[in-house]
Structures are given as C-alpha cells and as structure tokens.
Amino acid sequence: MTETQQTEEELFCIGCGARIQTTDKEALGYTPNSALKKGLETGQLYCQRCFRLRHYNEISDIKLNDDDFLALLNQIGDSDALIVNVVDIFDFNGSLIPGLHRFIGDNPVILVGNKVDILPSALNPNKVINWIQKEAKEHGLHPVETMLVSAKKGNSVDELLAVIERERKGRDVYVVGVTNVGKSTLINRIIKQTGILDSDVITTSQFPGTTLDRIDIPLYEDDHALIDTPGIMHAQQMAHYLHDKDLRLIAPQKRIKPKVYQLNEQQTLFLGGLARFDFIQGARHGFVGYFDNELYIHRTKLENADQFYAKQLGDMLQPPHPEDLADFPELQRYEFSTKQKSDLVFAGLGWITLPENVVVAGYAPKGVSVMIRKALI
Structure with a gap:
C-alpha cells in the first residue's frame, strides 16, 4: 500500500488529532512526505506543527x-x-x-x-x-x-x-x-x-x-x-491582498518613523498601489503619515490621480506586483470631514493624522476598512 493510499484512509496526528495531509503547508495536518514515511515506520506520526512544538518548542501559525x-x-x-x-x-x-x-x-x-x-x-x-x-x-x-x-x-x-x-x-x-x-x-x-x-x-x-x-x-x-x-x-485584513514577500509592509519590523507631507488641497498621496489619500478641501497643511518605513509613497495632483493609478499600478505603484494584478480588487473610496485633529486609518497599513476642518478621502481594497478616529498623537 502506498503512502498516498494510507493518507486517503485518514491518518491522524497523534499530537493534535488533525487529519494528516501532504499538499498544503499552511493547512491543518500538513506533514512532508519524508516525515510521513518515517512516522508510519515508527508509529509516531505527527503533523509538522506538532513536530516543531515537540522537538523545538515552536508553534507555527495554521x-x-x-x-x-x-x-x-x-x-x-x-x-x-x-x-x-x-x-x-x-x-x-x-x-x-x-x-x-x-x-x-x-x-x-x-x-x-x-x-x-x-x-x-x-x-x-x-x-x-x-x-x-x-x-x-x-x-x-x-x-x-x-x-x-x-x-x-x-x-x-x-x-x-x-x-x-x-x-x-x-x-x-x-x-x-x-x-x-x-x-x-x-x-x-x-x-x-x-x-x-x-x-x-x-x-x-x-x-x-x-x-x-x-x-x-x-x-x-x-x-x-x-x-x-x-x-x-x-477578509478585512490588508494581508488578504498581499503576496508573502510584501507582508513586511503590514508587519513592520522596526519602530515606525513619522513622515510629514506638506499638501495643498487637490493633492493625492498613493501608498504604493495599496491605498490612496486625497486632500480635497482645506488650507495648506502638514499631514503626518505613520506607515512602514519602506512603503513607497507618491504625491500627485488629484485631477491626474485616476489616470496615474491606472497606468502605474504594478509598475511605479507597488505592491501589488504585475503578477498579482489579476486578483487585486478595485480601491473603494471613503470621504470624511474633520471637526477636530483626527487619524485617517487604513486598516493594517497605517494612518495619516489630519488637522481640523478639512475634507479628505481614503481608498483601500474593497472590504478593507478605512475609518477616522480622534488623533492618538
């Protein structure tokens, strides 16, 4: 009987009880074929998650x-x-x-x-x-x-x-x-x-x-x-729309350094290709952004923003990367007016601190939250 046939007969991890499988590394019960063979020989069949905990005291996310x-x-x-x-x-x-x-x-x-x-x-x-x-x-x-x-x-x-x-x-x-x-x-x-x-x-x-x-x-x-x-x-996590190599942008490894952008009304900031900020109405002001230090931010005129995004998404505006564009959703727009100093929050990506008495818009992939709160700083 082959290992595949045995797995189809529902072998289980003796550590956690998960059904053993050899195809999806991120799913429950994953076991490499080499470990499956050894486990069948010894009678000590563990999924990779349990094996790493048992031998290295390490839990992995599944x-x-x-x-x-x-x-x-x-x-x-x-x-x-x-x-x-x-x-x-x-x-x-x-x-x-x-x-x-x-x-x-x-x-x-x-x-x-x-x-x-x-x-x-x-x-x-x-x-x-x-x-x-x-x-x-x-x-x-x-x-x-x-x-x-x-x-x-x-x-x-x-x-x-x-x-x-x-x-x-x-x-x-x-x-x-x-x-x-x-x-x-x-x-x-x-x-x-x-x-x-x-x-x-x-x-x-x-x-x-x-x-x-x-x-x-x-x-x-x-x-x-x-x-x-x-x-x-x-489904509302920005991570849902990112390639593994870009997860660092939503999971910063170093303390975030604020960046100040002096903006006139009718100007736009693109946060890579992941999100967008429009300063629609208000006096010239310094807007402070709190994002991963490596996130590319591009400034342009609001009147040109739609055309620029359509042309540069996956090129100058990354992430997403060209190979990921087919699965990347459209950005959804949310408009806000402030009465006090506030933060415009792009869920999972960061936030921009706004002055009072401005009108702005925030864009994020459909389903990802864009919200406003009282400024934390």
Missing part, C-alpha cells in the same frame, strides 16, 4: 477556513475557560474576530494588543489602550483586562502571564487570533520564558479527530493547559 473556525468558536463557548484574544495594534479592526462575543459565552477575555514595539515613540500607550477598549466595546467585547505587548521583543509578556494566572482560576487558557497578529510568536515567547516544557509537551489525542483544531500545552500544574488555536484569514 489557517482555518470559516466553517472550521466557527466550529472552534462554538467549542470554546462550550468550555469553562479564560480567553486570550490577540489583536494587532496596527490593524485593530482588521484583526478583531467577527462576533467573538457571541461565541465565548460567559468566559472572561483578556484583550492583548501586540506589536507595541513598532508604534511611534511619541504615542502614549494609555491612549492606545483607551482606544482599543472603546473599539472593543462597540463590537460587543468587554475584556476583563486590556494589555499591550511585543511578542517579538518580549515587552510586558511577564506582566501578561501574571494577569493570565490571576484570571484563569484553575481553568484552561485559549489563545485566539486571526492570522498575522503575532499569536504564534506570543505563544513561542511564553514557552521560552516559562522554560518548564519537556519532550512530552504535546497532549496525545486518544480519539483521532476530536482535537482537530487545537494543541494543548501543559503549562500549569493543575492538569489545565494553554491551548493554541489556528488562526483565520480575516
């Missing part, structure tokens, strides 16, 4: 489709657990899990804003926390604690662990988040900082398929665990 993610949320709602919801500070609205509050029942939530290390140094963290709490409340989420951390640098992770221990009250802890928020990086940081895991880190599933969407990490001594859950690709 994507779920909408139906599987809905099943996961229902599973969490039926549990008595503490929920740690990781969001991207830079893309808060795009990284919220739609309807999370309806699925978690009475389980408490700790809301964790990740990537604090890349925020501009002038930004007051308390303002960010207040804004996150306000937005969460408007989406029906009432966290028992809101924290800012850097999973990459380790900022405030010890404080987060203390809050988790205070709030979990002898329960399991589910860590949830959409893709690209740094959930897996945070779990890896927790694993390294606790330093208590051994080679038996993965809870073995006795009933293959029953723990299809989770990995239990026995972090506590009371038979409860920190539970890693796969992420879902949120």
